Structure formats: C-alpha cells, structure tokens
Amino acid sequence: MQPGGGSAARSQVLRLPGRHGYAVEFSPYLAGRVACATSQHYGIAGCGTLAVLEQNETGIGLLRSFDWSDGLFDVTWSENNEHVLVTSSGDGSLQIWDTAKPTGPLQVYKEHTQEAYSVHWSQTRGEQLVVSGSWDQTAKLWDPAVGKSLCTFKGHEGVIYSTIWSPHIPGCFASASGDQTLRVWDVKTPGVKVVIPAHQAEILSCDWCKYDENLLVTGAVDCSLKGWDLRNVRHPVFNLFGHTYAVRRVKFSPFHSTLLASCSYDFTVRSSSRVPDIHDCHYDFLCFYADSLNKPVD
Amino acid sequence: CLRPHSPGTSCSAAAARRCPSSRMLLRLVRAGRDVPGLRRLHVAATLETPTASRLPRPPKPWERAQVEGAAQPGSPSSPTWKLCAGLAGRGWE
Numbered sequence: 583m584q585p586g587g588g589s590a591a592r593s594q595v596l597r598l599p600g601r602h603g604y605a606v607e608f609s610p611y612l613a614g615r616v617a618c619a620t621s622q623h624y625g626i627a628g629c630g631t632l633a634v635l636e637q638n639e640t641g642i643g644l645l646r647s648f649d650w651s652d653g654l655f656d657v658t659w660s661e662n663n664e665h666v667l668v669t670s671s672g673d674g675s676l677q678i679w680d681t682a683k684p685t686g687p688l689q690v691y692k693e694h695t696q697e698a699y700s701v702h703w704s705q706t707r708g709e710q711l712v713v714s715g716s717w718d719q720t721a722k723l724w725d726p727a728v729g730k731s732l733c734t735f736k737g738h739e740g741v742i743y744s745t746i747w748s749p750h751i752p753g754c755f756a757s758a759s760g761d762q763t764l765r766v767w768d769v770k771t772p773g774v775k776v777v778i779p780a781h782q783a784e785i786l787s788c789d790w791c792k793y794d795e796n797l798l799v800t801g802a803v804d805c806s807l808k809g810w811d812l813r814n815v816r817h818p819v820f821n822l823f824g825h826t827y828a829v830r831r832v833k834f835s836p837f838h839s840t841l842l843a844s845c846s847y848d849f850t851v852r853s854s855s856r857v858p859d860i861h862d863c864h865y866d867f868l869c870f871y872a873d874s875l876n877k878p879v880d
Numbered sequence: 881c882l883r884p885h886s887p888g889t890s891c892s893a894a895a896a897r898r899c900p901s902s903r904m905l906l907r908l909v910r911a912g913r914d915v916p917g918l919r920r921l922h923v924a925a926t927l928e929t930p931t932a933s934r935l936p937r938p939p940k941p942w943e944r945a946q947v948e949g950a951a952q953p954g955s956p957s958s959p960t961w962k963l964c965a966g967l968a969g970r971g972w973e
Contacts, residue, residue, distance in 0.1 A: 600917075611935050624902045627915045651921040663933040682931040690925040705940070749942060766972070776972050792942040796972075812972040836941045 596642040601631050605656045605831075611664035614638070615645070619669050621653030630654035632669050634681050646681050658703040660726070662710050668726065670698035670714055678726060693731050694718050700742065705749045711769070713755050715745035721757055723769050735767050737774045743786045744831075750795040758788040764800050764810060778815045780808055787831040793839035801829030801844050824852055 601620035609615035614637035622628030630653040634646040652672035660666035666688075667679045674694035677687040700715035703726075711732075712724040719738045722731040740761030748754040753769040764785060766776040783804035791797035796812045797819070805825040808818040827847035835841035843853040900908070900916065908915050939947070 610940075611938060623900075623905050623915060623918070626902060626905045627909055628918045629921050649921055649923060651923050661937060663930055664935045665931045665933065677925075678930075680928070680930050683926065683928055686923055686926045688926055688928050688930060707937075749940065792940070793945070796970075812970070815972075 594637070594642050596635060596644070598631070598633055601633075604654065607657050607659055609659050609664065610661060611659075616642075617657045617659060617667050619654040619657040621655065621672070623653075625653040625655065625672065628653065630669075630671060632657060632667065632677075632679060634667075646684055648677075648679055648684070648687065650677060650687070655697065655699045656701045658701050658712070660710075661703050661705065666726075668701050668703065668712055670701035670716075672697045674698050674716060674718070676701055676712070676714055676724070689729065691724065691729055691731070693722060693734075694720070696741075700745045702745055702747050702755070704747045704752075706747070706752045708752055711747075711753075713745045713747060715742035715757055717741040719759075721745050721755070721767065733769060733772055735772055735774070737765065737777075738763070740784070743784070744788050746789055748790050748795065749792050750790075756788050756790065756798055758785040758800055760784040762802075764788055764798065766798075766812065776812060776815065778810055780810060780818070781806070784828075786828060787844075789832055789834050789842070791834045791839065792836050797834075799832050799834060799842055801832035801846075803828040805829060805846070805848075807832055807842070807844055822854055825850065 598620055600622060602624050603618055603620050604625060605619040607617050609617070616635045618633040618635060619630070620633060621630045630650045632648040632650070632654055633644060635642050636645045650669070650671055654669045654671055656670045658668050665680045665682045667681070669677045669679065671677065674696055675690050675692040676698060678689040679687050694714065694716035696717035698714050698716045702713050704711040710726065712726050713721055714724065715721045719736070719740060719742060721735040721742060723733040724731050738757065738759045738761050740759045742757050742759050744758040746756050748756070755767055757765045757767065759765070762779060762781050762783060762785060764778040764780040765774045768775050780800045781802040781804050783802045785800050785802045787801040789799055798810045798812070799807055800810065801807045805823070805827060807822040807829060809820040811819045825844065825846040825848050829844050829846050832842060832844040835843070841853065843851060845851045905915060
C-alpha cells in the first residue's frame with residue numbers, strides 16, 4: 583500500500599491524492615482491513631484524514647474516510663471493539679472514531695500542548711488503555727471511555743516520537759524520543775523505570791519483541807536499528823545497518839521471534855530474518871507487506 | 881508550526897504541479913504566509929456512544945504460539961517464554 587505512489591512488483595497500490603501517509607495499522611479483528619493516518623501537505627500544514635481501507639479480490643478499496651482539522655500522525659485500533667480507532671493529531675488532541683458512524687469523531691481529547699505524534703492501544707488482555715506520546719515531551723495514559731487522562735509521564739527532555747505498549751507486561755510501555763533515549767514506564771508509577779541512551783541521534787521509533795518480553799528495538803536518525811535487552815542495557819544486543827537515511831518506523835514481526843522490518847526516509851523497507859549473534863550486520867532489501875495478524879509473512 | 885521530521889523530499893514532477901514541495905511549504909509557514917489549497921475544517925465530536933461490538937477478540941499470534949507451545953518456523957531456536965508478573969523483580973537496569 584503506497585499512498586505516495588511508486589511501484590513494487592507484488593504490492594497493491596491505493597493513492598490518496600493530497601494526503602501523505604504517516605501511519606498504517608491492520609485491524610486486530612478483520613483480515614484485510616487497514617487504517618491509515620494521513621496529513622495534508624506532508625504534515626507541515628493543513629488538515630488530516632483517517633482512511634479505513636479494505637482488501638478484496640479486486641485490490642484495495644476505501645471503506646470509510648474521516649477528516650480532521652489538523653494532520654493525523656498515528657492511528658491505533660481498539661482491542662475490544664472492531665469498529666473503534668484512535669488517532670493522534672498535530673493539534674495535540676486524540677480522536678475516537680467509529681467506522682460505523684461516519685459523521686465525525688465520537689470524542690476528542692485535548693490535553694497535549696504540542697503535536698500528539700503517537701498513540702497506541704494496550705495489547706495485554708486485562709486492560710483497555712491508550713498511551714499517547716507528544717512533542718510536548720510527555721506521554722499520557724487514557725481510559726478511552728474517559729475524557730481526561732489518567733496520568734502524565736514526564737521525564738523526556740525532547741519530543742516523543744513513539745509510545746508502544748509491551749505485548750506481554752500489563753501496564754508497561756516504551757517511549758522513543760528526540761532526546762536520544764529509549765525509556766520504559768510502568769503506569770503504576772509516574773517516574774520512569776528504565777532510561778537507555780540508545781543512540782546519538784533522535785530516535786523515531788521503537789517496538790517490543792513479541793516473543794521475548796525483555797527485548798526492544800529502536801530506529802533512529804543515525805540510520806541504524808539497535809536491539810536492547812532490558813536486563814543489560816549497557817550495550818545493544820544487535821546493531822543493524824543498511825538504511826541510508828533516518829529510520830522512520832521499526833516493527834518486530836507478530837509471527838517470528840527474530841524477524842523485524844523497518845522503513846526509512848531512504849524510500850526503502852527492509853527486513854531482517856535474524857537477530858545476529860555478532861553486533862553488526864548488513865541486511866538485505868526486500869519488499870515487505872505490513873503485518874496483518876491474520877497472514878503470516880512469507 | 882514546523883515539524884522537522886516530516887518527509888523532506890519533493891514530489892514527483894507531476895505531483896509537484898499539483899502541490900507545493902515541502903521546502904516551499906516550510907518557507908511559506910516560516911514567513912507566516914498562506915499555504916495555497918489549504919483546507920480549513922472545523923470538526924466537532926458527535927459525543928455518540930460506539931457501535932456495539934459483536935466479535936470476540938481474536939488471540940494474538942504470540943498468544944496462539946504460547947498456547948500451542950510450538951516453535952515458529954524459520955526461527956533459529958524455540959522462543960523462551962516468561963510469563964508476565966508485572967515489573968517487580970525483573971532485574972531490569
């Protein structure tokens with residue numbers, strides 16, 4: 583799926599004229615349903631659109647689109663309702679959307695004082711929580727049914743680019759920041775649990791391994807990806823090089839313990855099929871499909 | 881406002897005729913000038929309740945793998961699982 587155009591032998595293409603994609607997420611409920619957070623004018627100015635897409639035998643179609651008055655930078659699906667999504671916006675607000683109610687957002691939560699760049703719905707079964715990360719250097723915890731945040735997490739000394747829940751540890755999330763640190767938080771305490779000076783450049787993305795609760799990966803403006811074992815954060819457990827511009831997003835596979843993929847401002851998407859024993863390796867470019875939870879990656 | 885990590889590369893030639901480049905946009909925003917074609921919307925919350933869910937929550941692939949106790953194909957070794965018990969006693973630095 584390539585909102586900006588381009589071509590790849592095995593990909594399906596849907597163009598959203600006048601919109602630049604910032605985030606894409608498969609529905610945890612419905613195979614082939616994808617949400618895409620987009621912004622007008624590269625996200626520099628203007629409005630945004632949440633596009634909900636559906637794959638079928640003829641290709642990709644637009645199921646629903648929702649407009650917002652500022653750019654949309656991230657999207658996350660509800661884990662307890664197949665209709666519901668949350669987006670984060672350039673005006674600092676979060677929006678709750680319902681794919682079956684096209685008239686507008688159900689709710690708007692405005693607390694962040696700068697761009698809300700990241701939003702994520704909790705992945706563990708016992709909770710229904712949302713975490714947002716902002717350029718105001720804070721992360722906020724939300725009950726999606728409540729209009730006020732439950733807690734604000736302060737400590738980062740730069741903009742937050744990504745906030746991601748642990749897939750295994752209830753109430754635990756990681757944040758990646760322009761202050762060059764990866765931090766791990768527990769919602770039961772407002773102070774940070776772990777601080778990792780992971781890169782000597784802004785960190786734009788992080789993700790948890792789905793099969794090792796101690797392992798995270800970061801992607802940074804220095805073009806590299808680094809793996810981190812929370813039991814020993816003095817050194818990364820792996821370094822992956824190959825991108826020639828900033829790493830924009832990195833994801834561990836939902837299916838394979840050692841497979842991860844990243845996309846970059848160098849216009850490539852790359853995948854590694856192994857976490858190497860040695861610290862440095864180059865890895866090959868290949869076409870990559872976004873991680874549907876229903877379709878194993880080839 | 882300025883967003884330093886928006887994609888900085890310009891559109892293709894055809895698209896550039898339809899939309900200004902990111903460099904031009906930054907120049908306009910910094911100068912406080914209007915951006916051509918800017919959509920100004922006023923969107924309000926409807927305050928409706930969500931549509932009732934009818935589907936059970938599917939298990940995640942890693943939850944299925946844990947139940948099945950199978951190693952993922954292609955991985956160099958079986959994953960080791962540690963059941964979660966909160967952050968206490970994890971030995972994280």
